Amino acid sequence: MKNLWNSIVNWFKSIKSWSDFAKKANLTIEIIRRIVLYSIAGLFIILSLSVGLGLGYVSALTNQVSVPTKNEMKTELQDVNNSATLYFADGQKIESLKKDLVGTKISIDEMSPYLKKAIVSTEDSDFYRHKGVVPKSIFRAVISDITGIGTQTGGSTLTQQTVKMQMLSSETTWKRKAVEIFLAMRVDKYFSKDEILADYLNAATFGRNNKGQNIQGVQAAAKGLFGKDASDLNLAESAFIAGLPQSPSIYTPYDERGRVKDNISLGLKRKDIVLYRMYRDNQISEAQYNQAKKFDLKSDFLKPASANSTSIKYGYLYNTLTEQARTIIIKRLAKNDGIKYKDLVKDKNMYEKYYTQADTELHNKNYKIHSTINKSLYVAMNKQAQAYKSNLGTTHTDDATDPNTGRSIKVSEPVQNGSVLLDNKSGQVLAFVGGVNFKKSQINHAFDTHRSPGSSIKPLITFAPAIENGLIGSQSMLADFKTSFNKYSPTDYGETIQNRFISARETLEESYNIPSVNLYNYIRQHGVSSKKYMSKMGINLTDKEYNQLGITLGGTSTGVTVLEQASAFSTFANKGVHVSPYVVSEVTDPSGKSIYKHKNSKKRVFTEQTSYIIKNMLHGVVTKGTASALSYESNFNTKNLFGKTGTSNDYRDNWFIGSTDGMTLASWIGYDNFYGNSYNLSSNSTNLNQELWSKMANAIYDQDSSVINAETSFDRPSGVKSYKVDKETGTKVGTIGYNGVTAKVNQHTTTSLYYKGSPKAMSYDEFAIGGKAKNYKSFWDNYFGHSSTYGQVKTLGDSNKSTDELAIENGSGRTSGFSNSTNSSDSSDVVTNNRSSSSSTTESRSTTENGTTDTGTGTGGSSGSGSSSGSSTTDTGTTTTPSDNNSSSNTEQPTTGTGGNSSSGSSSSSGGETNTTPPTGE
Template sequence: MNEPQNWWIQLQAIFKKFGRNLSRFFQKTFRRLRSFLRQQKKDSRNPHDWQFKFNVTMSTIRSLILYAIALLFVLGGLGLGMGLGYFSGLLSHEEVPTYASMARQISDVKQSSELYFADNVKLGDVKSDLIRTTVSSDQISPYLKSAIVATEDSDFYEHDGVVPKSLIRAVLADVTGLGTQTGGSTLTQQLVKMQLLSSETTWKRKAIEIMLALRVNKYFSKDQILESYLNTATFGRNHAGQNIAGVQAAARGIFGVDASKLTLPQAAFIAGLPQSPSIYTPFTQTGELKKDTSLGIKRERVVLFRMLRNGDITDQEYEAAKKVDLTKQFLQQGTATQQNVKYGYVYNLLLGQARTILIKQLIKADGRDVEKVKKDDELYATYYTSADTLLRQKGYRIDSTINKTLYDDLQDATSEASANFGQSYTESAYDTNLQKTVTITEPVQVGSILLDNTSGKVLAFVGGRDYDESQVNHAFDTLRSPGSTMKPIMVYGPAIENNVINTESQIADFPQDFNGYKPSDFGQTSLNKFISASYALEHSYNLPAVNLYNYLLNKTSVDPSAYMKKMGITLTAKESSELGIALGGTSEGISVEQNASAFSTFANNGNNTKPYVVSKITAPNGTVIYQHKETKTSVFSDNTAYIMQNMLHNVVSEGTASTLNWRLNFSTDNVWGKTGTTNDDKDIWFVGSTPGITLASWMGYDNFYGNQHSLSSNASSINLSYWSQMANAVYSRQPNLLKLNSAMSRPSGVKTHSVLASTGTADGKVTVGSSTYNLKGNMVTALFNDSEPKAATEKFGIGGTDKNYELFWDNFAGKSNNYGVRVNMDAKGNVLDASGNIVKDDDDDTDTTTNSDATTDSNATTTTENTN
C-alpha cells in the first residue's frame, strides 16, 4: 500500500485536536450548567417558605452532583486527549508496514532463524524442538475454529482487530500483575505479537501492536487471520516431548489424527492450550503422559461451555462431549527425531554470539543496565531464555564473517596434518556428571583463528579436530597459557613504546634469583651473558624477557597490563605483578582469538581492532536490528609497530620459526610471528602475521579429567608445519588476503643509529673501578623509537647483578672467565656444575637481585623455548 510515510504525524495531530475540542466542549457545558443553577436560585419566590428551603436544598445537592459529573467529564476528556496524544507520539517514528510485508510475515511459519556464512552463503537453520506443519483453512476442523474463537476472542468476527474493553482489562492486568496470558488481546493482536513483533513488553510495543492489529484487520479477511493464527500458535508438547506449534502438529502430536479429523472434545482440548501451554499440555519434556492431566481436562470443559454459550454447539453436543474420556485418546510416549548439525563449531559459535547480542538488546529495551543484570543469575537466565526462544522460534537471519571456502580449507589442512599431531591416550576416568567411571580418549587437540588485521573479521577458524568427538571450541572457548607468545605484546612492545630499549639494547641472560623465583632458558640453561633485545626475542630466551619485565615494573612508570587491556586481554593485579607473566604464566590463560587479536595490533599500525564473527542480525520483518560497528583502539605508535614487525620477522628469518622459510609456498619477506611453548610441552603456539592477516595456532591436550599428558618434544616443529599447511591453503585460495606486497612504510619517527654490539650504546670511554675502557668498533645498526643512543656506562644493560657486570668487564679486558659459557640449571633454577651438583651461591657467578622491590613469582609455572 502506497501511503504517505508521515501518516503517524498526521494521526498524532488529529488525536491532539480531538483532545482539545473534547476538553473545550466539557468546559463550555460546565459553564452553561453553572449559569443555569444561578438562574434557578434567582427564580425562588419566598425565602421564608418551607418550599423555598426544600428547593434550595435540592438545588444545592443537584448542583454538587452535576458539578462532580461535569468535572469527571472534563478530566476524562483531558485524560483521553493526553492518552491519544501519548499513543500517537509513541508511533510517530514507526514506519508503516506494507501489505506485502505483512502478508509475508503473518504467513511465515519458519520455526527457527537462519545462519549464514559470509557472502550470503547459507549455513543452515537454528535447531528447534518446535514442531510445526502448515495446513490451509479447509484442512482444519470447523469445531476447532469455533472453539478457538469462542475461547480466545468471541467477538472476532465483529471487531476491527482491537476491542477497547479488552484493552482496558489488559492495561489493568499489566498494572496490577493479574490476568491471563492472552487477556486483553484479540486473535488478531495475538497473531501480530507472534509474527510481527519482538518479545519486549513495553508500552510502545503495545501501541505498535494495536496499530498493526488494525492494519492487519483492514487488509486481510477474517479467515486469513484465523488460518495464520492456527498455524502459528503454540500448543504445548507432543508425545515425544517436543514443543508444537500449529493445529496440525497439535492434532498429530496429541491425538494422532489430522486437524481436519478432530472430534468436538479433541478440538475443545486443543483450543484450550494456547492460554497456558506448559500447564495444560498432557505430556512432559520426555513425552511421558503426565500423572495428572486434570487441569487440561478442566480447561477443555471451559472451552465447551463457551462454545455452547456462543451458539456453536447444541446442548446435546455439549453434554455428549463432556462424557468423553480424552485421557484414553492421548498418544503413548514417542521418540523425537534427531536433527543433524552441519558445521557444528560454526553453528554453535554464531548461535551463541547472536544470543548474547539479543540478550543485551532485550535488557536495554527494558531500561536495565546490562552489567547489573549479568550479576543477577536468575534475571539473566530469564533474558537468556527469551533470546534463545526468539532465535529458535522466529525467522531471524544471522550473517557472519566466516568464509565457507576458507573454513573448509582449514578443516582439510587439519585433517591432513592430524596424523602427525601426536599420541592419543585411551584410559578410564571418573565422570562427575554421570557419577561413574567411563572410558575416554584424549587426542591432541588444536585451535586456530584466521583474522583480518584491519577489520577484525574472523575469516575462518578451527574449533577442534572432530566436532562429533568433542564440541569444545578450542579457538574461542578454551583458555590456555600463551607461553612465549606473550613476550612481544606484554614485554617488548611496551618497552619499545616507552623508549626503554632499542633493538640492540643489551639484556641480562644470567642465572638469577628474583626473591625465590629462578627462571631459566629452554632446556634449564642460561647463556651467562648479555644479549641484544632483538636476538633475545628472535630465539625466545626467557631470562632477558623476565629481566626486561622486572625493569618495566620496578624502574619505570610503565604499566604493561594497560597495553594488554587495550588489546582485549584483561589481567588481574596479581597476574601482572608476577614476573612469570612475561613468559605467559597466567592464572587462567587466554583464548586463541584473544592471542590472534592482540598480535594483529602490530600489523595494524599499532591499532587493535576488536575481532568479531556476527556482522548483522535481521529481524523477521526485514529490519536490521544489529549491525557490527568497528571498534578500533590505539595501543602502540606506528613507530613501535614497525620496530616490532622488524624484530618478529627475525623470528621467522633466523629464529625459532625459521623452518617457515622452506615450508611456505610464498615469500616470507613480509611474514613475522612468535612461537610459544609452556612447561613440559603442555601448550604449543605459533602466531604469525602478514600485512593482511593474522593466523594463530594452538596445540595441546584437554586433560579434562585431571590427566597431565604432554606433547612430544618436537611438537613445536609439528605445529609450525601445521600452521604452514593452513597458511598455504589460504594463499592458494585467496592470495590477496595476505597483502604480501603491502609492507608497512617506515614511519619518520623510526630512527636508525649505529651502536656498540657489546653494550647497545654509543661508543665512548667508560670507567669501571680503577680501569678506563675506550669502547669503539664492532658497531651494529639499531632501530630506535624516535630517540638517540645512550652514552656508554658501566651498567649499560637491562637487569644483571654486580657480579654479572664484573664478569662482563673482566672478559672485555681480556681476562679468561666463563662469561658467555652456557650454564646448566636444575628444575628449581639452581646452577649446576659439570657433575650436576648444585653450585653454592658464594662459589658461582650468580647473585640474588639487589633490587629490593623485585617481584616474587615462585608459583609461576610457564617456561618457553629458545630452540627449534
C-alpha cells in the same frame, strides 16, 4: 460525632413551621443535587484527562515505532515454522537454527471447521465483530494489572495474540502492550479475519507430541497427538487442541520423552470447557456437545515414538554465530527498554529473561545472520586440523564422575586446537578451528577458552612499549644471569641460564625469559604502563597481574583467548592500529530490515615506527629463531612473515602466531584438563604446533594466495633511525678502561633500530638492562681472553639432559652463536622495497691505546660456545623460587592461565584447571 448530632438537633429546633421545614429541605436537596452534579462533572473531567493522558502516553510509546507496510506485516505474520538462517561471507547458507518447535504451515481451508469454531469461542468470541482490539477488555486488563484484582486475562484478542507471537518479543512492558494494540488495529485493517485466524492457528504452540517435541501449529498438533491431518479432526479432538494454547505445558498429554502423562485430567477438563463455550455460542448443538464430552480421547492419543536425530555440519561455526547473534538481539531488546547492556549483565535474573526472549526470537523467526567466514578457507583449515590431530599428542582415556549425574563415566582427553585466521585491515575473522571433535566437546577453543599465552605475549606487553617509549633499540643488551626479584627467580628453557648479555632482538628470536623479565622490570621502573597498550588491543588483565613480573612470560590468572591474542598481534601488521575483530557482519529481521551492521572500531596503540621495528625483530623468529622450521615448511615466501611462539609451564599450552601484511593466523594446542586431570603436551609441542600452523597456512595460500599476501613488504617509515653499534654491548663503539689499560672496543658491529632515543656511549658497566657488577666483570674478562664463566649455559634442577638436547626437543633445534647467532652478515631484518634495514657486520681486532693487539672475544669468547652447551635455544622455560618451585604464595610469582576454562559453558563437562606454578614463557 457529638458535634454533628448537636448540629442536627439544633437544625430541627430552628424549624418553626412546616412551610419553614419545606423551604429548608428544598435548599438542602438543591445543595446535595449540585454537589452530585459537580462530582459527576469532576469525575468526567478527571476521566477525560485520564483518557487523554493515556492516549498521550500510548502515542508517546508508539511514536518512535516504525510503521510496517502491508507486505512487511504479511511476511512477519506468516513467518511460521522458520528460524534464523546463518550465512557465509559470500551468501552461501551455512545452516538454519534447529527449531525448538516442529510444525507445518497449512491454509485455513485445510483446517477442520470444528477447530476454527473452537478457537474463536475459547480465545475471542467477539473475533468477527471487533476491529482488532476490544476497548472494554483492555480497560479491564489495565485495572486488573494496576490493582491486582480480577483475572489476569491481558485483554488480548486473537489478533493481538497473533501480533504478539509473530511481530513482537515476549516482554510484558507497557510499551510493548501499546505497540501490540497499535499493530493489531493495523493488521485488522489490512487482512481478512480468515487470514488472521490462519496465521494464529499456524503460529500458536500446542505443547508436546508423542516424540516429546514441542509443536507449533494445528497441523503438527493433529499429527503429533492423533496421527491425522488437521482437516480430519473430530469435534472432541478439535476442542482438546483448541484448549492447549492457554497453558500448553499443563494441558499437553505428553512428557518430554513422548510418554502419556499419568494424569491428563486437567487437559480433559479444559476440553470440556471449550465444548461448553462452543455450545454457549451456538456453534454446536446440545447433542454434539454431550457426545463430544463422552468421547474416549485418552485412547485416541498416539503411542510414544522416537524423534529423528539431526546433525550440524559446521558445529563450532553454528554455535559461535548463534551465540553472537543472540547477544546482538539481547542488546537490542534491552536498549529498546532503556536498559544499558553493562547494567543488564550485572542482574542475573533480568539477563536470563532477555536471554530467553532473544533465543526464542532466533529459533522461531526468520532472522538472517551474515558472517565474515570464508567457506573455502574455513573448510581448508578444519580439514588440516582434522588430518593432523592425531600427531598433536596422546589421547588420554580415564574414569571420571559426571558432575551433572554423579555417575562414573569414561572420558577421553585429546590434544585440542584453537586457531583463528584474521584479516588485518578489516578485523574480519575469515576462518577458525574451534576444536578437534565437535561431537565430544562443543567448547570453542578459538573464542571461548582462556589460556596462558606463554611468551607470545612478550612483544605486546614488554618489547613494544619499551621501544615506543625510547627505552631500548633492537640491539639493546639485556642481562641473562641468575637473578631474583623478591624470591621470584625466572629461568630460560629447561631451567637454564645463559650467563651472558643478550640483545633485545635475539631475546625475541630465541624467546629467552630472564632478559624479558629484566626488561619488563625496567620499563615499570621508568613509569611505563603496559596496561594502556594492552587494553587498547582488547586484552584486559588485572592490576595484580600487571604487578607481577612473570606476566611478561604469560603468567596470567585469567588468560587470553586465541581470538584476543591474534587480534592484538595484528596491531603490528596494521602499523600500530588495532582493529576490533568480528565474525557477524549483519543481522536482518524477518521483514528483511537490517537491525545490526558491524561498525569498525580502530584505535592507535603504537606508532608506525615502533610497529615496524617489532615486525623487523619478529621476522627473525621465523628465519632463525624458535620458529625457523617455517622457512622450509611453508609453501609460500616467508620473507615478509613475522611471528612469535609461546609455551606455558610444563608444556601446558603451546602457541604460534604469524602475520603478513594481509593476515594473522594464530594456533594454540593443549589439553582441556577437565575432571581434575593434569595432562601436558609433549616436549616437542613447539615443532608440532608450527607444523600444524604451516599446513593450515599452506591450505589457505592454495585456496586464495591474496589472503596471505606474502609478497607485500613492510615499508620502513620515516623516523626509524639506524645506528651502528658494538654487537657485544649494544652501545656506540668506543673505549673502556680494563685493568688499567684503555682499550678500544669495535671488533663486531651491527645495526640497531630506534624510534626514540639512541644508543648509549661505550662504558665498562651499565650498558645492559639488568646487569650487575659481577656480570660486567665476567663479560670483560671473557672479552679480553681471561678465564671466565661468561656464556657457559647453566642448567638448574635435576635435568640430566644437555642444553643442546633441550634446545632440540623444545625449539627448532638450531645452534646460535653470540648475539644474533653468528658473526656473518646474514640479517633477520625484513626486506623493504628491495632494500634491507640491516647493515653488514664488520669484523676487526680490538686494539689497545699502545697499538698492540689483543685477542678479543674470538669464536670461543663470543658466546661461550666452547662449552658443551653452546647457545642452542628453545621455546620454553620455567621460573623457580629458592624453596618451592610450585609455590603460589609469593606475590612476585605469577600464575598461568586457566586450563580448559570455558566461558561458554557449552560442554557437559565442567571444571577446568588453574595452574598455579610460575610460567615458563619460552
